[in-house]
Structures are given as structure tokens and as C-alpha cells.
Amino acid sequence: MFTSLKAGEKGKIVDISHVGNLVKRRLLDLGITEGSEICVKCVMPFGGPIMIESCGQCVGIRRKEAVQIEVERI
Amino acid sequence: MEIALIGNPNTGKTSLFNNLTGSYEYVGNWSGVTVEKKVGVFKNNIGRLIDLPGVYTLNPLSRDEGVVTSFFLNDSVDRLLNILDASQLERNLHLTMQLLEFEKPLLIGLNMIDVASQRGIMIDAKKLSEKLGVPVVPVVARSGKGCDQLVDTISTKSFTPVKKNLVNYGVEVEKAIADLSQELAGKTEHSKRFLAIQYFEGNEYVKNYVTQIVDGEKLQAISAKLEESIKKSYEVKTLPNFIYMKRKAAIETIIAETTSRRDGVVPLSEKIDSIVTNKYLGMPIFLLLMYLMFMLTFDWLGTPMSDALDGLLTGPVASGIENALTAVHASAFIHALIIEGLVAGVGGVLVFVPQIFILFFFISLLEDSGYMARVALVMDRIMESVGLNGKAFIPMMIGFGCNVPGIMAARTIETPRERLLTILLTPLMSCSARLPVYALFVGAFFAAHKAFIVLSLYVLGIVVALILAKLFSSTMLKSQTSLFVIELPPYRLPQFQSLWRSTWDKGKGFVRKAGTFIFAGSVFIWILSYAGPGGLKVEMDDSFLAAIGGVIAPILAPIGFGTWQAAASLITGFLAKEAIISTMNIIYFVPSDSSLQGLLANYYTPLAAYSFMVFILLYIPCLATTATIYKETGSKKWTAFAIGYALVIAYVLSLIIYQGGKLFGLV
Known part of the structure; x- marks a missing residue:
């Protein structure tokens, strides 16, 4: 689970299939899909979105979607 | 070409x-x-x-x-x-x-x-x-x-691509592309390979296009067959995904051969981000920036500049024009039209140019630096709780400059429901044309707390928008789908030249409007105030304008400003919000020795003035905004709704403020 990563920690996406179609498509557009390495940059308070970095670009996604992404710590 | x-x-x-x-x-x-x-x-x-x-x-x-x-x-x-x-x-x-x-x-x-x-x-x-x-x-x-x-x-150079089919999608897909191309042969001038691949990727626009020219069921069959065989032979979940992976593989080869990497420096962006999107500091920093923006616009910088310009316009410029008119022996009618109509009406709006440019400068700065997307990120949690997403905050911020581009910016919101909601609510953002009204009234009634009072109006606009978003999204615009994925661009140090250009580009609309719309409007309003059922050059209270305003005035009495003057300026405010100021300048025309600000105290109490500003903030989207809402939603119903709900909410809120304030002994 994505949220097991703390800010500054890195991981690799193992499974993204549980995420809703629209979000999955948008992440794919940004080049974020299974196999992508990501780094959690910061986590907003009160269950707010998280900011991740992948291949040098920063992307904000919601916590509830992040939770559905299977990540392996590296 | x-x-x-x-x-x-x-x-x-x-x-x-x-x-x-x-x-x-x-x-x-x-x-x-x-x-x-x-x-x-x-x-x-x-x-x-x-x-x-x-x-x-x-x-x-x-x-x-x-x-x-x-x-x-x-x-x-x-x-x-x-x-x-x-x-x-x-x-x-x-x-x-x-x-x-x-x-x-x-x-x-x-x-x-x-x-x-x-x-x-x-x-x-x-x-x-x-x-x-x-x-x-x-x-x-x-x-x-x-x-x-x-x-x-x-x-x-001619640059027709020399290589064809850079990506080989594999035997199955290539075969299906050939099959689909055959169906399309001779029926389209577009690349059939392109149409086929987009069709397989599930592109709705292409799907609509091709089913118009050939039998959709046949194409559907080819696509379904392909998907099945792909799923069987390879370990992929969907056909679009398979196509994506093939493309990706081809791109990776190209990149490996053309780019080289060495260690770069840690981008400054990340250092800034660790502060502005900090868990605890993000929101306070945003509010602090907003506060600074308002202090500069309304207090520290903007007001002295506007006052100086006002002094110039009402002093040397007005007397210069007056002397010129006397010199050419202009008739009394022309004289009055120019001095009491145009100079008062157009000049009254032009005075606020410095403040509006400062505001636009800050909006440009937000847009140019890369902070805008961060604001969307920071605001997403709040926006989500009212059924919107953080991206909706960008149109709203732009709406502070002008509602029209704000509403257009809502196009980037992916889900139709959230987009519609954003379009409906963006007019509640206090645009720059409303700023002159505030500036005039806070100067007259709340001189000690100018920026604070104006900030309260901006915040009120946002709060009302959020409450209504919650109301609308839990009643008539119900739906679960929401999408929030936002790219956070690297920060860029804004260049002065591009900042100036973008400020000027936004601000010149205001100046141009003063020269055209407000100019014509001022003439019209002045004539309405000059003529009456009893003929020309009547007392203002017997003019056509007073008669028109007088019809609406009683309705406005419970909210604190039941005068025909207020009613008449509110009507013109629908054309453009600045027109409220020109109308007031014409109606309350006074020789230059006393100012409009001083005169207003005879007509409004501070409480009524605040109620009036709240009403102006919310009461109706201006004509241009209404047209944009119609263009963007394509629906008369939603456009009428946008006007209707705004009138109701403005009246109710002003009523609460005025009557509630009176109850607490405020005046």
C-alpha cells in the first residue's frame, strides 16, 4: 500500500489495477504505471492528497486512490 | 499554409x-x-x-x-x-x-x-x-x-516523415489494423492506420467519426476479436494497455540511443515545495500570500496611487476640459454631458486602474511561478469535502481577475459534473470589476480597515461558493465520480517582461472597456438622468432614471438601500460591474470641491454599505459572464439557474447582514 511510505521514501508500483479507470488513465498519461519508480514527496494533512515524484515530475493524487496502488518499497 | x-x-x-x-x-x-x-x-x-x-x-x-x-x-x-x-x-x-x-x-x-x-x-x-x-x-x-x-x-524544408510505422504493435494488432483499414478504404482522407489504432485504444471521438462513415458493428467485431486474442497470447489486461506498452518499448529504445544522463543538481523546486506544500504550513502560507496581495492592492500601494490619479482626473484634467469647453463655446447641454456624464462616469472607473493592475500583477505572478497547481493541491481536501476537486480552485483564482477566463479554465476539469459545478460557482468569485465598488465604499465608511473589509468580501465569496457546492452536489448534481490527478510543474522564476505583458494583457481589457462600454453607458445613463417625463434638464429625482430605479427600490429597502439611486446602479451593474461606479458618479455628481465618498455618507449607513457590497459581490453574473456560462454549458436552463440562484443568495445574505446587524445595534 502506498500510504505505508513516508515522505521521502521510494517505492516501485507493483499493481495499479484497483484504481478507478479515469485516474489510472491520467496517471498512465503522465507515464506512471506498473513498474514506475515513485518517491513520496509530501502528504497533506486531514486525509488530503499526496505529492509523488516519478521520472523527475511531480504529481498530486488523492489519498483514497493512493491507497489502492500496490507499492513495493525499494 | x-x-x-x-x-x-x-x-x-x-x-x-x-x-x-x-x-x-x-x-x-x-x-x-x-x-x-x-x-x-x-x-x-x-x-x-x-x-x-x-x-x-x-x-x-x-x-x-x-x-x-x-x-x-x-x-x-x-x-x-x-x-x-x-x-x-x-x-x-x-x-x-x-x-x-x-x-x-x-x-x-x-x-x-x-x-x-x-x-x-x-x-x-x-x-x-x-x-x-x-x-x-x-x-x-x-x-x-x-x-x-x-x-x-x-x-x-519539407518535413514529410521519412520513416513509417515506428512502432510495430505485433502480429495480431498489425493484422487487425489492416482489416480495419480495409473497411475504411476510400471513405476517409485521414490516415487509416491512425484511425485504427485510436479506435483500438478506445478513443470516443474517433469511434464517433468512423461509425459515421462505416458500419460500427463490423469494427466492433474486429476490435473485440483482437482484444480476445491479445489477452490470450500475452499477459495484459486490456487492449489499450497492450498498445501503450508497445509504444513505450519503442520510445525507450529511441531514448536510450539519443539521450545521456549525468548527475544533475537537486532542483530548487523541491526545496521550495518542501515549504509551500508543507503539511502544516501549506494553508497558512497561502492565506498569508493572499493577505499580502490584498494589503498591497488596497492599502500600501494601490490606494495612494488611485488617490493620486483621482486628484489628477478631478483636478487638472477636469478643469482643463472645462476650460476647453468654455473656450470653444460649447452649448450647455454638451458641457453638462461631458463634465457630468463622461468625466464623472468614465473617470470614476479609470481611477481604479492602478489597483486593478496590481491585482492582475499578482495573479500573473501566481500563474507564472508554478504556485497555482500547488494551491490546487493544498485546497483539494476542502474542495473534495464539498463535492469538487482541487483543480476547481484554479478557475476560481482566475475568476478573481475576471470571471470569463475563469469559467473557460473550468474546461480542464475532467468530470462533467465537477466542471458544471465550477462554472456555476465561479461568478461568486469577486472579479476585478467589482473592486472599484469596494474601494469606493471602504474608503467612505471603513477607512481604518480597508484591506480587511475587502478581504472579508473575497473570503465571503469563496465560503458561499463552497457551501453552495456542497448543497448542489448533494442534491441535484449527485454523482460519485471525481478525478483529481494534477501535474505540479517545476517552479520558474518569472521574467519581468512576461509578467508585465500578462498583467497588461489582462488589465487592458479593463481600460478598453472603460473607453467603449462604460463610455457609451455613461452617455446613456446621463441622458436618462437629464431627461424625464417632464422634458429635458429636469431635477434628477424627476428623471427617467429615477422612475426606473424607483420601481425596484422598495424591494431593496429591507436590505438597507431602498433608494432609486442604488436600484438604478444595480441595473447597470448587470451590463458590467464597473458601470455601478460610473452610474453612481453621474447620479451623485458634485462639483469637484466635495467628493463622492463624502457624499455617500448621506445615503448609506456603514451597515447598509456593507450589505450593499455583499449584494454587489453576489447578485448577478455580468453580461459577458452570463454569455460565457451559456457558451460553456450549452444550456439555457443552467444559465438561468446561475442568474437565479445568485439573486436569491445575494438577497438572503444581505437581508441577514442588514437586519441581523440592526438587531445587534449596528448601524
């Missing part, structure tokens, strides 16, 4: 467009600045350049992306100019691959090579050009470096 600019969002297409055509279109550092196609002519007249919204792929998710796909399917274009962000080459090439499949002459502008090399990414443009089979020209769109060479290449 028609050349279309196309590329990923926020890669600098519009910057390049401005550079190549010498025009000025809206630019900013966030994804989705351009939401419409824009046409310009090359400086050296070699043809027309078409600027399109940024897209990641030709398979659209949102409305602004749909603009691009429809353009490809329905408009004719001679050449494509594909702008790539060199620091994000891999993602950018996904679009390039699709463009190459479109089989139109293509030229690549490799932008942001400076950013890429800072990050340690070196791209061999010549080799990239060989691999892709089209010319590649490195440029820096922000500074204009390389643009000459780009124009040179466009006008001299």
Missing part, C-alpha cells in the same frame, strides 16, 4: 506561439492554460499558426483535450509543429508517436533544453531527428532562442 502547434500540457506551446506570431496569448506555468484553439499569423507571413490546448495523448479525457482531437478529425491542417519538453522526453514522445501515425508533415521543436541540462539530461537532437525521421529543432520558447531557426526550417 496552416501549421498546428501541438504538445503536452505546459511545454511552452503558447510561449512559442507568441514568439513566432508576435501576438500575445495567455501563458502560465500550469497545465491547461490554453483551453481553445487560437490562430495567429507568422511574423514573416509564411502562414497561419494554430495554437491548441496541451494533451498527453490524442485520446481525450477532458473537454479541452477534446478540442484537439476534433481539430485533428474535422479541420484541415498542412503541417504539425510538435513541441516536446526535453526534461520529460519519454512522456512527450507518446504523443509524438501518435502524431507520426497521423502521417502529416511533422516538425519537432525540442523545448526546455535548458531545464533538461540542469537536470543532467543531454539530448542529441540530430540523432533524435534521424530516429524519428522528422526534423528536430532545439528551442528555448521563453527566451525565444532557436525560434529563428525554427521558422527557417518551417519555411524551407
Whole structure:
């Protein structure tokens, strides 16, 4: 689970299939899909979105979607 | 010759467009600045350049992306100019691959090579050009470096792609492409390979297009058969995913051969981000920035400048015109028209130019620096709780400048429901045209707390919008789907020149409106106040204007300003919010020795003044905004709703403030 990563920690996406179609498509557009390495940059308070970095670009996604992404710590 | 600019969002297409055509279109550092196609002519007249919204792929998710796909399917274009962000080459090439499949002459502008090399990414443009089979020209769109060479290449070289089918999608897909192409043979002028691949990827626009020309069921059968065989032979979940992976593999090969990496420096962006999107500091920093913006606009800088301009206009300029009129022996009617109508009406609006420019300067700064997308991120949690998403905050922030571009900016919101909600609520954002009213009234009644009172109005607009969002999304606009994925662009140090241009571009609309709309309106209002049922040159209270205002005035009495003057200015406010000020200046015309501000105290109490400002903030979207709402929603019903709910909410809130305030003994 994505949220097991703390800010500054890195991981690799193992499974993204549980995420809703629209979000999955948008992440794919940004080049974020299974196999992508990501780094959690910061986590907003009160269950707010998280900011991740992948291949040098920063992307904000919601916590509830992040939770559905299977990540392996590296 | 028609050349279309196309590329990923926020890669600098519009910057390049401005550079190549010498025009000025809206630019900013966030994804989705351009939401419409824009046409310009090359400086050296070699043809027309078409600027399109940024897209990641030709398979659209949102409305602004749909603009691009429809353009490809329905408009004719001679050449494509594909702008790539060199620091994000891999993602950018996904679009390039699709463009190459479109089989139109293509030229690549490799932008942001400076950013890429800072990050340690070196791209061999010549080799990239060989691999892709089209010319590649490195440029820096922000500074204009390389643009000459780009124009040179466009006008001299032919750039029909030399290589075909850069991506091999595998036996099964290639076979299906051939089958589908056969169905389409002779029925379309577009690349059949392109249509087939987009069809397999589930592109709705292409699907609509092809089913218009051939039998949809046959195509569906080919696609379904393909998907089945792909799923059987390979370990993939869907056909679009398979196509994506094939494309990705081809791109990776190209990248490996054309780019080299060495260690770059840690971008400054990350250091700034650790502060402005900090868990605890993010929101306070945003509010602090807003507060600074208001203090500068209304207190520290803006007010002294406006006062100085006011002194100049009511003093030397007015008396100069007066002397000139006397010198040419103008008739009493002309004299009164110019001094009491035009100078009062137009001058009364022009006085606020400095404050409006300061406000626009800050909005441009927010857009140019890259902070805008961060605000969307910071605000998402709150927006989500009322059934919107953080991206909706961007149209609202832009709405502070002018509601019209704000409503247009809602196009980047992917889900139709959230987009509609944002369109309906953006008019509640206090636009710059409402600013003169506040400036006048706070100057007259709340001189000690100017910025604070005005800030309270802006915040009130946001709070009302959020409450209504919650109300609407839990009643008539119910739906679960919400999407929030936002790209956070690297920070850029805004260049003074581009900041000034973007401030000027936004601000000149205000000045122009003062010279046209407000000018004509002032003449009209003055004549209405000069003439009455009893003839010309009547007392103001017997004029047509008083008669019209008098009809509405009783309705406004419970909210504190039941005068015909207030009613008349509110009516003109529908045409343009600044018109409220020109109308008041004309109605309350006084010789220059006493000011409108002083005079207002005879007509309003401070409580009534606040109630009036709240009413102005909310009561109706102006004519231009109403037209934009209609254009963007395509629905008379929603447009009428936007006007109707605003009137109701404004009246109710003003009533609560005025009657409630009286109850607590305020005056």
C-alpha cells in the first residue's frame, strides 16, 4: 500500500489495477504505471492528497486512490 | 499554409506561439492554460499558426483535450509543429508517436533544453531527428532562442516523415489494423492506420467519426476479436494497455540511443515545495500570500496611487476640459454631458486602474511561478469535502481577475459534473470589476480597515461558493465520480517582461472597456438622468432614471438601500460591474470641491454599505459572464439557474447582514 511510505521514501508500483479507470488513465498519461519508480514527496494533512515524484515530475493524487496502488518499497 | 502547434500540457506551446506570431496569448506555468484553439499569423507571413490546448495523448479525457482531437478529425491542417519538453522526453514522445501515425508533415521543436541540462539530461537532437525521421529543432520558447531557426526550417524544408510505422504493435494488432483499414478504404482522407489504432485504444471521438462513415458493428467485431486474442497470447489486461506498452518499448529504445544522463543538481523546486506544500504550513502560507496581495492592492500601494490619479482626473484634467469647453463655446447641454456624464462616469472607473493592475500583477505572478497547481493541491481536501476537486480552485483564482477566463479554465476539469459545478460557482468569485465598488465604499465608511473589509468580501465569496457546492452536489448534481490527478510543474522564476505583458494583457481589457462600454453607458445613463417625463434638464429625482430605479427600490429597502439611486446602479451593474461606479458618479455628481465618498455618507449607513457590497459581490453574473456560462454549458436552463440562484443568495445574505446587524445595534 502506498500510504505505508513516508515522505521521502521510494517505492516501485507493483499493481495499479484497483484504481478507478479515469485516474489510472491520467496517471498512465503522465507515464506512471506498473513498474514506475515513485518517491513520496509530501502528504497533506486531514486525509488530503499526496505529492509523488516519478521520472523527475511531480504529481498530486488523492489519498483514497493512493491507497489502492500496490507499492513495493525499494 | 496552416501549421498546428501541438504538445503536452505546459511545454511552452503558447510561449512559442507568441514568439513566432508576435501576438500575445495567455501563458502560465500550469497545465491547461490554453483551453481553445487560437490562430495567429507568422511574423514573416509564411502562414497561419494554430495554437491548441496541451494533451498527453490524442485520446481525450477532458473537454479541452477534446478540442484537439476534433481539430485533428474535422479541420484541415498542412503541417504539425510538435513541441516536446526535453526534461520529460519519454512522456512527450507518446504523443509524438501518435502524431507520426497521423502521417502529416511533422516538425519537432525540442523545448526546455535548458531545464533538461540542469537536470543532467543531454539530448542529441540530430540523432533524435534521424530516429524519428522528422526534423528536430532545439528551442528555448521563453527566451525565444532557436525560434529563428525554427521558422527557417518551417519555411524551407519539407518535413514529410521519412520513416513509417515506428512502432510495430505485433502480429495480431498489425493484422487487425489492416482489416480495419480495409473497411475504411476510400471513405476517409485521414490516415487509416491512425484511425485504427485510436479506435483500438478506445478513443470516443474517433469511434464517433468512423461509425459515421462505416458500419460500427463490423469494427466492433474486429476490435473485440483482437482484444480476445491479445489477452490470450500475452499477459495484459486490456487492449489499450497492450498498445501503450508497445509504444513505450519503442520510445525507450529511441531514448536510450539519443539521450545521456549525468548527475544533475537537486532542483530548487523541491526545496521550495518542501515549504509551500508543507503539511502544516501549506494553508497558512497561502492565506498569508493572499493577505499580502490584498494589503498591497488596497492599502500600501494601490490606494495612494488611485488617490493620486483621482486628484489628477478631478483636478487638472477636469478643469482643463472645462476650460476647453468654455473656450470653444460649447452649448450647455454638451458641457453638462461631458463634465457630468463622461468625466464623472468614465473617470470614476479609470481611477481604479492602478489597483486593478496590481491585482492582475499578482495573479500573473501566481500563474507564472508554478504556485497555482500547488494551491490546487493544498485546497483539494476542502474542495473534495464539498463535492469538487482541487483543480476547481484554479478557475476560481482566475475568476478573481475576471470571471470569463475563469469559467473557460473550468474546461480542464475532467468530470462533467465537477466542471458544471465550477462554472456555476465561479461568478461568486469577486472579479476585478467589482473592486472599484469596494474601494469606493471602504474608503467612505471603513477607512481604518480597508484591506480587511475587502478581504472579508473575497473570503465571503469563496465560503458561499463552497457551501453552495456542497448543497448542489448533494442534491441535484449527485454523482460519485471525481478525478483529481494534477501535474505540479517545476517552479520558474518569472521574467519581468512576461509578467508585465500578462498583467497588461489582462488589465487592458479593463481600460478598453472603460473607453467603449462604460463610455457609451455613461452617455446613456446621463441622458436618462437629464431627461424625464417632464422634458429635458429636469431635477434628477424627476428623471427617467429615477422612475426606473424607483420601481425596484422598495424591494431593496429591507436590505438597507431602498433608494432609486442604488436600484438604478444595480441595473447597470448587470451590463458590467464597473458601470455601478460610473452610474453612481453621474447620479451623485458634485462639483469637484466635495467628493463622492463624502457624499455617500448621506445615503448609506456603514451597515447598509456593507450589505450593499455583499449584494454587489453576489447578485448577478455580468453580461459577458452570463454569455460565457451559456457558451460553456450549452444550456439555457443552467444559465438561468446561475442568474437565479445568485439573486436569491445575494438577497438572503444581505437581508441577514442588514437586519441581523440592526438587531445587534449596528448601524
